[in-house]
Amino acid sequence: MLFYVLAHRTYARNLQYRGAHMIHNIASAFFGFIYTSIWTAIAADQPLGEYGSAGIVSYVAFNQCSLWVAAFLTNGLGIEQSVRTGGIALELMRPVHLFYQLMCKEWGQIAYQFVYKFIPIYALYAIVLPMYIPSSLMIWLSTAAALLLAGYISICVNYIIGAVALWTTESRWLYWVNHAFSMLLSGFLIPLEWLPEPLAFIARWSFYPFLHYIPTRIYLGISSPLSLLGSLAWAVLLTALCLGLTSLMRRKVEVQGG
């Protein structure tokens, strides 16, 4: 089954670096720790709404973990590299749709990161921090669904970022700009209800909250699983965009000769 083959290959390719990745997890966990410290300092003398000081720590910690499933993906799904070497022409001509190919590969990447980054960091937080751990199976399942949808949305976004490489050599930067905006608008460091109005407005109308804010709130039992309808809607919209973009890409390659 093609999905499994492509995903598995990416997963296996990453395995050889797992030693280095585990060390990197220390740095990653530390970043989360910085953010929880910020909130602990604030919580010391200010009420924090429905989160409370324990809740906000779990909020930030879980966000840090979910970065590895919903944010740190392959830059542009590797399309820029493919454009540079000219391989993109070949890949577009294959019998399987480019989006499907790259999506499968990226799921392998996400799976690997889930096992070797999300889980170790989550485990570390569970031990070291006052981390909230849900007891209801329903919540675990909804969180899993939320994370899967978040990963999927991110795959689409990266596909679009990568596609831009056909029109400019600097598409690589969009990944970082997207990341910066995501940090701000996805509720990563600060829950969306506390964003000042102009930013909150932009965030509400974007897909960003479905990357971190919604999944984490579902995890904490604060948001209902019905919020996932929003994730679903964005997933559908972005998929349509990606498919449409692919025909543009194909036309560009045919005209330019790759």
Place this chain on the structure above:
Amino acid sequence: MKPMITVHQLSKSFRSPLPAPEGPFRGLRTLMSRQYTEKEAVRGVSFSILPGEFVGYIGPNGAGKSTTIKMLAGILHPSSGVVQIDGLNPHRDRRQVARRLGVLFGQRTQLWWDLPVRDSYDILAAMYGIGTERKDARMDELADLLQLGEFMDTPVRKLSLGQRMRADLAAALLHDPDVLFLDEPTIGLDVVAKRSIREYLHNINVELGKTVLLTTHDMDDIEQLCSRVIVINRGTLGFDGTIDELRRRIGLPTLIRVTYRQTPVWPPADFNTDHTSLRLAEVDGRMLTAECNREAISAMEALRLLEQYGDIEDVHMEEPHFEDVIHKLY
């Protein structure tokens, strides 16, 4: 005459940690392993090169060639032995030796990729402390010698491989070094470009009197340019002498192909046991191929022997390919 390059009992061994047995955290355990394996890359190599010589330094991959070159250039410190370039010690006086050394890497450029060729020379001149007047004079000479005029203002990344090689050669010579190290200078070049680079290299050696050390896998380079060949194999010196000496040492036979007017009366079956310096290799219709050891028997004598078997219509002699000679040596 004092040698330009002296190498005496040069040795280099590398210590690497013994890889830890399979298991978790293998990489980390290897790093902390206390057990080492010693690998002798170069062992007791000695030679000296006089000023103005053009020497080929060859050997199979992994023989210790690049290790020796790195020690000569001061990039690597020897484990034991002496290295001297113009009386200076490369690893003690690295920067001073660098001023006397010009290096050309066939596979890499030392020029600034995005800038016009001219700019690279300006920068290098400043780096080697060459004043504007001297630099201009030198550039004129080199531009003349290597015909750089046509692309002085072109960015390096836009040059053809042949042009880039010439530009790199000029860069290596800019500071008027006494010694030139060439590493694969003709790699990737087409036949015409190869020939012209070889001509330039020959002129540089003959007209400018530079001492040249050439490492390459292209045996034609060696044959056409080098008066002397040093062969290193498995870390030790395998041969040090002229190309002719090398041929004689290996003793690959010359092939004589003789075509007779009519099908000859074939030599007796035990021809080969009677004669040691001439051996029949192949017989095909009117053509006979014999292997001849030129040390033991002259060409004329060989032909006279072969004439016994019929009137010779045509003779064709083939010296062994230098590549085959080297192949045998490796």
Place this chain on the structure above:
Amino acid sequence: MMSGLRMYGLLFRASIRSRMQYRFNFWFSSVMTAIISIVEFLMLAVILLKFGHINGWSLAEAGWLYSVLSLSRAIYRTVASDVHNIESYLVSGDLDGLLLRPIPVLTALMSRNVSIRFGEVFQGIAILTVSMSALMREGQIGWLSIPLTIFVIIAGALLLFSIGLLTASAGFWLTRITELQNITEDAARTAVQYPVSIYPRWLQGILVGIIPVGFANYMPGLFVLRGDTGWWMLPLTAGIAGALFALALFVWRFGISRYQSTGS
């Protein structure tokens, strides 16, 4: 030493000229980095706008801490560009090419692939200006704080450079140092972007005593912004930066000679 400086300047300018060949790339990346670093700061600003202060540090003070560090880092990465990328030189063998030149390897590395960090400089100056004028309006700091801030920024740049150089030197033993750099440079620096007092004691100890990035902004900030500690904080900051720099140079030279003995 003087001609060493001139050599550096020459190579530095050549590297910039190379960059300028790609004009669009140059400006685009500057704009992008400016946007990214401003958005990063906004994360903190948003929190402080909502909650007023963090551990007793106001938004303006936090802005000072943040931007001083940004500027120190921008200076460090501009002046010593490719030292941070030493791993790629070690892996590809390009370091050997640098050894063939009659200049110190460090000078060569510092002047290659120069990218003047306009984006970060712009962000740093913008936030610093806003923060300092707010603080001055409230009367918390006076005009003297301007030269003092410049002093702190330069000392901080030297401090960050020294840490970077020490980490890079580790490359001569370990070759692969990306993970180490993540810890000593990225993680440590991100930590001190926020007031160090928010962290538990043991972490504060590390950020001030072991990887002393705390001296790039927080410690001198205590004096410059609040008049805490005393005048001695400034020479102490400079002293630590200087000592670390001397140590880094020593280890670097030791590392190079080891590289020449073992060929890595």
